[in-house]
Amino acid sequence: MTTYYTDQHEWIRVEGDEGTVGITSHATEQLGDVVFVETPSVGKTLKKGDEAAVVESVKAASEVYSPVGGTVTAANEDLSGEPAKVNAEPEGEGWFFKLKIADKAELSQLMTEDKYKEFVASH
Amino acid sequence: MENTAEKLLRTPLYALHVDLGAKIVPFAGYEMPVQYPTGIIKEHLHTREKAGLFDVSHMGQAFLRGPDPARAMEKVCPSDFAGLKEGMQRYGLLLNDQGGVKDDFMLTKLADEHDLYLVVNASMKESDFAYISKKLEGELTLIPRPDRALMALQGPLAGQVLDKLAPGIDFLNFMRVIRATVAGVEAIVGRTGYTGEDGFEISVEAKDAEKLARAILADPDVLPIGLGARDSLRLEAGLCLYGHDIDETTDPAEADLVWAIGKRRKTELGFPAAEKIMSRVLNGTEKKRVGIRPEGRAPARDGTEIADKTGRIIGKITSGGFGPSLNAPIAMGYVETKFAADGTEVDLMVRGKALPARIAPMPFVPHRYKRGAGK
DSSP: OEEEEOTTSEEEEEETTEEEEEEOHHHHHHHOSEEEEEOOOTTOEEOTTOEEEEEEESSOEEEEEOSSOEEEEEEOTHHHHOTTHHHHOTTTTTOOEEEEESOGGGGGGSBOHHHHHHHHHTO | OOOGGGOOBOOTTHHHHHHTTOEEEEETTEEEEEEOTTOHHHHHHHHHHSEEEEEOTTSEEEEEESSSHHHHHTTTOOSOOTTOOTTEEEEEEEEOTTSOEEEEEEEEEOTTOSSEEEEEOGGGHHHHHHHHHHHTTTTOEEEEOTTEEEEEEESTTHHHHHHHHSTTGGGOOTTBEEEEEETTEEEEEESOOSSSSSEEEEEEEHHHHHHHHHHHHTSTTEEEOOHHHHHHHHHHTTOOOBTTTBOTTOOTTTTTOGGGSOHHHHHHOOSTTHHHHHHHHHHOOSEEEEEEEESSSOOOOTTOEEEOTTSOEEEEEEEEEEETTTTEEEEEEEEEGGGOSTTOEEEEEETTEEEEEEEEOSOSSOOOOOOSSOO
């Protein structure tokens, strides 16, 4: 099980062919209190970089992009009633959606945890 | 790259904000705290439950000096300022020649003082000061006071908190203003604010601002509150944000701010585009400012189009977000007047989808101003 990161502050945790996607702690700190999350429909096909979900804080709406291409297999329905889970556990219970990864080679274009930490520190 | 035009200013409380761990953002040319580590939702709820301290030193403060500055101001505003009693503050609309709203502001007549005390929006202060000076040249002199800081203490416990630092001050009623010594600092204190709650706005010399802010924050019932919660509080209170809900293209009639036209002024006129505005007050306007409650939890932001149930666009949201006290999205905007009745069903076009919503009365959260016993 490996977790990869994007420069848009999404993470994807990969187990076999399936990836779980969410936004990073750093992203939630930047957003502030999350009040609404819109997740993609199961079965939706996403390309790498497609708008996959929306996260809204008190102040503003932000898009969540799919770190890799694939087909959505699950969406975190809990977030519609408890969007604050994204702030509480951004890289756990606050996940957004799961997808069956179309091409695992795309993962190589993402950052490892160490690289992502460096990326955040340098921005 | 150095660019003086983009150089952001800091208020006298900047160091305090940094000290308190604020997240600083550019706003109206200033580096301002949008939130503290507490977070916008808790800051908002704390203000409604106890008391919060806001730095609003970026706003424009000035004094108006002349033979009769109140009468002079009536030439550019529809308010009854000549009837403003000593020790009282009044809301005003600064109008352009077409009757559009150039800004909104608060004007105060302090007891035993001839000059009037003016507070305008931060983003408009340079423009307002120039406009008033030019329009009323020879009648009054506008004296900007960038040497003064301004802070707001808001919430149901604001009265008891400030009374500990200025004994007796809790006796003031809504819209009363006095000069007072607060925690040893000379201040102009008004029972006013922008949250719908009871509270005060306190103007002090810049050099005294941090001392007073720290004295107020030493009270365990007070938290520092950023601009994020200031915006959600004022939206729940149904109060306009200049540049969003009112601007030079809207007039007092369609903005539903007819209450800001003084009774005497309605017949006496003499303010910009007075006949046109009063005709629109009497005969109605094509569109009207309304409150909007989206169904579900998705907020609809400023700029969102409003459609009727056939899909025809009938208006636009001018302020939209999430109301923490209601735990629901709220908005205000303009719709064609025939859709402006409370309860009217509309759709909000958010990310290509029609979100059902209803026109709703404002304020969304009842105002709780200090009235009654007191003075």
